[in-house]
Amino acid sequence: MKLQVKLLAFLVVFTLFSCKDNATSKIKKxxxxxxKERDYKMTEGASVISFSKTEHDFGTINEGDKVETTFDFKNTGKSALIITNARSTCGCTIPEYPKEPIPVGGTGSITVKFNSTGKPNQQNKVVTLTTNTASGKETVVIKANVTPKQKAS
Structure with a gap:
């Protein structure tokens, strides 16, 4: 027991006195x-994706319908826009995106296909794009009111 107390006391003393250097004095200018340059490139010098719309409502569709829409955009930033991934909240929603960089002032589009099979009632699906914009992520949304199939009697 005495050994444990001595060991604990040693650890406390060691911890208190081992970190007496000022950490900020070790930062190189x-x-x-x-x-600062990196942060500028990530914000002020970043690419900016400007969508013509960020949401599309298909209205009322029948269960089993396959629909698609396009989200057009322009790179209004100061560097080439790179989209590295596009992911949906559901396997029923398939996004297609440009794999090549979009130059400053250039345009592109994201096509989103939605399969309403097995998805009755109101549907809201989010597609998240991984980009080199300041936030690193951009989103578009599709909506549909899916009329359920009538069961055979």
């Missing part, structure tokens, strides 16, 4: 400049 050139690293700060590199970080």
């Amino acid at each position: 050139e690293n700060l400049e590199i970080a």
Whole structure:
């Protein structure tokens, strides 16, 4: 028991006195400049995706219908726009996106296909794009009111 108390006391004393150097004095000024430049590129110099619309409502469709829409966009930022991934909240929604960089001032489109089979009632699906914009992620939304199939009698 005495050994455990001595060991605990040693650990407490060691912890208190081992960190007496000022951590901020160890930061190199050139690293700060590199970080500032990186942050500028990620925000002020970043690409900006400007959609003509970010939401599409298919209205009322029948269960089993396969519909699609296109989200047109323009790169209004200061660097090439790169979309590295497009993911949906459901396997019934398939996004297609440009794989090549979109230059400053260039345009492109995201096509979203929705299969309403097995998806009755109100549907809201979000497609998330992984991009090199300041936020790193952009979203578009599709909606549909799916009329259920009538059961055979």
